[in-house]
Amino acid sequence: MKNYGLIGFPLTHSFSVRYFAEKFANEGITDASYRNFPLESIEELPDLIQSEKLDGFNITIPYKESVIEYLDSIDADAEAIDAVNCVKITNGKLKGYNTDVYGFRESLRNFIGERSPKALILGTGGSSKAVSHALSALDIPYTFVSRRKKAEWYTYADLTPAILETYQLIINTTPLGMFPNMDGYVPLPYDALTGEHYLYDLIYNPAETQFLKMGREHGAHTKNGMEMLHLQAERNWEIWGG
Numbered sequence: 001m002k003n004y005g006l007i008g009f010p011l012t013h014s015f016s017v018r019y020f021a022e023k024f025a026n027e028g029i030t031d032a033s034y035r036n037f038p039l040e041s042i043e044e045l046p047d048l049i050q051s052e053k054l055d056g057f058n059i060t061i062p063y064k065e066s067v068i069e070y071l072d073s074i075d076a077d078a079e080a081i082d083a084v085n086c087v088k089i090t091n092g093k094l095k096g097y098n099t100d101v102y103g104f105r106e107s108l109r110n111f112i113g114e115r116s117p118k119a120l121i122l123g124t125g126g127s128s129k130a131v132s133h134a135l136s137a138l139d140i141p142y143t144f145v146s147r148r149k150k151a152e153w154y155t156y157a158d159l160t161p162a163i164l165e166t167y168q169l170i171i172n173t174t175p176l177g178m179f180p181n182m183d184g185y186v187p188l189p190y191d192a193l194t195g196e197h198y199l200y201d202l203i204y205n206p207a208e209t210q211f212l213k214m215g216r217e218h219g220a221h222t223k224n225g226m227e228m229l230h231l232q233a234e235r236n237w238e239i240w241g242g
Contacts, residue, residue, distance in 0.1 A: 002032040003053055004240065007045065007067075008060035011038045015204070016058055019233050032242065042066045049089065056088045056240040064126060068096060077101040081129035086236045097239055098130060103232030104202075105134035111223045112169065112198050116140050120167045122186050123174035124153070127202055131173055140169070145186075161192035170215075172201040177209035185210035193218035204229060 006016045020034035037048055042063050048054070059067050064083040068074060071087065074096040078084045084096035119135055119142040121128050128144065135142045144153035154163070164170075176184040188211075193199075199215035202225040212222040 002055045002240070002242075003035075004032065004056050004058075005035045005037045005052070005054065006058045006060060007037045007039050007048070008063060009038050009040055011036045011060070015229055016233060019230070020237075023233075023237070029242075039063070042070070045070055049094075054089060056086070056236075058236060059085050059087065061126075070094065071096045077133065081133050083126055083129060085232070086239055088239050088241075099232040099235040099239070100127070100130040100228075101134050101137075102235045103228040103230075104131055105137060106231050107223070107225075107228040108134065108138070108200065110227065111200060111221070115198075117168040117198065118142070118166060119169040119171060120145050120154070120159075120163075122170065122172045124148075125173065127173040131171055131202075143167070156187045159188055161189050164189060164192040164197070168196050169198045169200070172199075172203070172209070172211050175203070177201070177206075177211055178203045179205045182206050183210065185214065190214045190218055193220045195219040195221075197221065199223070201225060202228065 006014055014036050017034060017036055024032060039045065039048065064085055067084050071084065072093045072095060074084060078096050078098040081098060083098055086097040086099045088095050116139060119140050121131055121142050122145050124144050124146045132142060145156060145159065146153055147156060149155055172186055174186060176186050193215055197215065197220040199212055199220050199222045201209050201212050203209050204224050204226040207224055212224060216222050
């Protein structure tokens with residue numbers, strides 16, 4: 001039996017557990033399990049690996065960066081953004097990967113095709129690192145937008161219709177609009193959106209955030225983060241040798 005799971009804290013709901021349970025059932029996989037392992041401290045990880053005889057695991061908030069000190073090696077994507085969300089264990093050695101980069105990159109390709117519009121990345125937290133790294137790999141120029149003032153990026157107050165005319169790909173990496181606080185949304189001049197704009201939200205619950213809804217109402221193309229999750233989950237399974 002191969003044992004996998006998700007570490008983080010808290011783990012109130014998990015896409016991954018549901019996804020792999022359905023995958024194992026649909027594909028007749030009977031020699032693998034996937035469970036949630038809420039850890040109040042990352043220092044509990046070595047004991048968890050030993051007691052559960054883990055062959056690999058995923059990492060979510062707040063341990064995507066702190067887990068690195070427990071690993072023997074990491075791949076190029078994870079090293080570039082200093083964040084790991086997937087670990088494979090082979091003969092007691094732990095190697096870290098970042099499949100968020102892969103999931104977002106491939107999902108974005110499916111969304112915009114061969115276009116290379118200039119992009120605004122809303123938010124400067126951990127998820128924005130994976131997004132910016134993927135955009136660089138696709139040769140898509142980008143600028144961050146934050147509540148904090150910094151010379152090389154915009155604040156939300158800076159955004160004008162003229163700026164949105166220049167940046168036609170807008171990616172939300174903030175938690176604004178996520179369940180259960182679904183009324184929240186990033187402040188943009190939404191009236192300036194057109195059918196030439198592409199709005200991508202990393203949030204997948206709800207399926208349509210207020211950000212996407214207002215974009216759609218102004219003719220913009222919209223996409224949520226569900227396909228990204230599916231793609232990164234399948235990439236995890238490939239890494240683990242499934």
